[in-house]
Amino acid sequence: MSTMAIRPLLILLALTLGLCAARAQEPSARPDLTLEPPMFVDQVRVGELPPLAGRLPDPPRVINVAARGGEPGRYGGTLRMLMGDPRDIRMITIYGYARLVVFDENGRLVPDILEKVDVEESRVFTFHLRRNHRWSDGQPFTAEDFRYWWQDVATNERFNPGGPPMQMVVDGEKARFEVIDATTVRYSWSKPNPGFLPSLAAAQPFTIAMPAHYMKQFHQRYADPLKLSALVKMERVKDWGALHDRMSRSYRPENPELPTLGPWVPLTNPPAEFFVFRRNPFFHRVDETGRQLPYIDKITMAIGTSSLIPAKVGAGGADLQARYLRFDNYTFLKEGEERGNYTVRLWEQGVGAYVAIVPNLNANDPGWRDVLRDVRVRRALSVGINRRDINQVIFFGLGHEGANTVIPGSALYDSKYDTAWAQYDPALANRLLDEAGLEQRDKDGIRLLPDGRRAEITVETAGESTEETDIMELVGDDWRKIGIKLHVRGTQRDLLRRGVIAGNVKMSVWQGLDNALASPDMSPVELAPSNSMQFQWPLWGQYADTGGREGEKPALPAAAELSGLAERWRQSKTGEEREAIWKRMLEINADQVFTIGVINRTSQPVVVSNRLRNVPDVGIYSFEPGAYFGIYLPDTFWFDDATGKE
Template sequence: MSDNGLSRRGFLYGTAVAAATATLVACTGNTNPGTQNPTSSGAASTGKGSEKEPLEPPATFQEAPALAAQVKAGKLPPVAERLPEKPYVVPHKWLAPGKYGGTMLMPGNEGVDVTQKEFMYGHSPLRWLNDGLDFGPGLAESWESNDDQSEWTLHFRKGLKWSDGHPWTTEDVMFWWEDMVLNEEFAEGIPDEARSGKGTVAKVTAPDDLTIVLTYDAPSPMVPEIIANWVKRGIGAGWMEPKHYVKQFHPKYNKNVPKDWPTAFDAKRNAVQNPDVPVMTGWQLAKYQESLASTYQRNPYYWVVDPDGNQLPYLDSISFTVIANVQTRKLQMQQGKFDFVHGRFAGLVLSDISGLRSTQSRSGMQMTLWDSGSGTGSIFFFNQDYYEPEMRALIRKPEYRQALSLAFNRPEARKAIYYDTGELTTGTYSPKTREFQRGDGKSLYEQWRDSFSKYDPEQAKKMLDELGVVDKNGDGMRELPSGKKLVVYLDYQAEEEPSGEHMQKNELLKKNWEEIGIETKLNPVPNAAWDATWATGKLMSRTTWETSTVSVAADMVWMLPMEPSRWAPLQGQFYAMRGTPAETEELDVDPFKRTPPRMEPEPGGPVERMWQLSDQIRVEADLLKRDKLVADLVKIHVNEGPFFMGSVANYPAIELVKNGLRNIPTRENTALGGFTNDWHYPVPAAYDPETWFWDDPSAHS
């Protein structure tokens, strides 16, 4: 968009919307994130969702022919000896018995580590099921708490083994906890599940080789849900390391390690770069070529089976090829160079559907659409701790943010960017969030979603007038109440893809806000400078994220300032230092000159009240009472927000599947239509790629 309206590029883009929308409707069957007919490469059965209760393991087990040959040659123990006494049985109802063999080819990008970690759930003590509605066992076979939920005990499976055959024990958890997390020199960081409802650090002990006990100084009812978040030893908390291997790189066990040992240790334990490090995932790294490719091969000791007792994974190997240029990546998809493409990682957006659809016969790839589960689509939020006092005071006024929300033409964004899919939203947590799926949760979500999502520029102008944000000098643009120039900066990281959904949304915001007299400028910021500049209050806004969270109570980081990367960074830094000696230091120093910069919330203001509610939520063991507190927290966002501003929620997400690749669910197979965009609910890991198989493995060797 140009200052005077749509550029030629924007005009041509707009004329393509109708045709692309028609293609999307043909794929989905309707204009919402709708149903699509199962393809020949989709799920082999029509079961919906996953069993909530753990499945009993079969009496006998089978293995891949390649492993059976190694057993026969005396290179491996028999399959029953490689599995734990009670292996995890994958509970998905859509699964069909598979065939062993073959490889799966996938695109990677420069964030190749993250791409690969989200594929593998093997290190997690507990796992999410049914799009976050349920969670169940993983490495831990069972768990329980004491009466007030201040102590949690995890019982791990007997007979677990690392990929090199070495026994897994709780020593591997305690190594991570004592020698990495509590080691000040290494500073792994305290994960959320290891803090009590009061925020203090838990006591972690291992009474025996199969039991871990977490003891807190207050009720901590969210522990199991937080443990289920992420993929452990991957994107979220580590939770374990193969002590028998990594201890040789740690000074506690080897006095000859270099002085800068943490750097070397990190490299040696990195399971997506070092093929030597043992894992608990279905595949282990076999070959790593930096910025080029990674190949994984079957882990013969993987502790998971299908309902018939077949040890997983079915596929011999998986391979990621790094293609940094997104357009080259998309071209290779259309040429059929890959077998599975997770659209979120590959940079696919809804405007790609038409091209992908038209090349299906050539690529041999069928398209399936899952729900993204996004609560916002492309997001906008002000920095409520902006360094300039008058602008900061204006940003903190709910009426100002509400006026700008009402001036945003979301129907236009929905049509131009999301092809008339998804739900118009002020900006919320995901509609799939656990709290919104029970009791009065749905109506609470809808109240939040609709609070300031209506397009009403006249009401927006009236609200700005009442705030004294008017055109004082007659230039057609509004000034601050003092008469100073008012400019809203749409800050974004300079490396952001120019044609992506975030930039399209930013251009619409600029157009809409200038139509009500708010001068608006796009402001690219070098990536390297972003974090420090934001945390010190020098940037006005953030425009390239989204929210998508499986549980409010288990992850309140978007609801209130808890750390310095979101909508109130200095207050978030103050929260992060609560309970530490530094909390009471430098209180007589200007907040922007403190080390690090941090700021107390306004007494009685929304942030202080949200902090108080969050403290109650974290210790409330009664589910109904906890949900009531969550509702009170949401209502502050409804009445005094938006603190973050969304556009379109729960738009479809693209998945591409090569013909003949089985057991990949369609939207209809999943409990809530899929949930692709939340890091806490890891996808594809949550759908167990270890169960995927080829109709004809010999054709994909």
């Protein structure tokens, strides 16, 4: 994959995408049905739907499929996926990856739903909508949808009593919102807001527009009071605000009546064990031949036991599957290729570490807390791990032995971050632990803490992966050689989070950086105390997240410096300034070993039906940036027989 590096946003976002497909599809007296998805032909003939030229915006977004290494496809088919939780229907939003702006495969921000964006000094953002763009129900998508969200939701005390969301506030100053005309809106601040556009392109996007024509029926300002009261009772919610929240959920599409701008629209009301999504007749993308995307008519998601998904996939039960598949399923899945009529591909995982050991610097235990805050101890624990053995035993040598940091493909990658304190050197580990005051040992060779207790520590996992447990057993063998006794305990994900935040968990296992393909224009908050869900410093993160109202002020100078750098990034004006901040933050994290990465660049099995086209052979499987499959545009995937499997 080519290097992920975001170019200056002003230049890139000012580009207007090609108009040729739009001009080729101007309305005529007798519509050309050869370009119509067969699913809609009858509706067009009887007048239930406008012809294609009347459904597309002007201009549509043109996706040159051939230039992306694929081939223009044919309409039709049903793509089957398997999920382990009803909440996984959010994957249709993630994989569909229709956003106001999106990251392309090179990590650049480009317009998607928007026609273009003008940016001035990273503080004034003018959005130009595509003319005649429509929601999935055929109603116009206009500036009114942005106005409704800003004036009736974001700044409404019922929904946001503390003020607008943080993305819309810079140093206490909320955005100035302007409607320029029906297809142009502007957001501005007196100071830079460099994180604004990346937040709109996220896998879990920051949403700043709602289908006003639909949502007004649930809003006290617009709805008939009697009808609104009846709806509140029917939905069994507390009040109109709770009703509005429920009916407006778009990230997890539980309301099939809610209009969308994505490639597929939901048809199924939860609760259910089988969800169906149908192509959006008003989707804004076309291929270079003028055919409307997506090519695939339907997507289904069958909900079942997550542990059984690999077996079902191996029996040919899915057409595209990566979720709930692990590397240790690879051999089994490979053996079933012929029987299941699929191919297993190995994509690189885009996280900073497949497994990271995370010391809790805010642990309640004062003895262990002081020990873990000593950088010499964290460095010793890192160099005391034989990563090569773990790579060979668990990943057949296919992983990379390195720290928890950005990976090649990121414009910020530097091998010195990757190798810092990641070599196997038990002699150095022993020396560092001695220097940290842990030189005393008991008769079993276990070191003694300064308070006289044995250096025995429990590392807690979410209990969801046998690979994590196997890795930690090997780590335990290595740490035993340097006088540290390790115990591994599995728990549940929610219990683990609560235990860390409460300070009851001294050390945990989690994945590394969510975004290891970062560029300077992406927020570096993962590297600094920023929220209570960061397992290495939950109280320091809470302090930053609440503006000092809760939590604790960072007690280590390095952590305090990271907080200051994150704030500097939020005020930065240029890409050069942001790059310098990122590099310093990466350098601090590498040197201070706030998290101990074990293995990264591991492989993610991706099962692809032999009938499915345009799925890359090689890719990076990452939530941020990229939305897993989303960055590769699943709306351009197609079945070679145009039938799929029902």
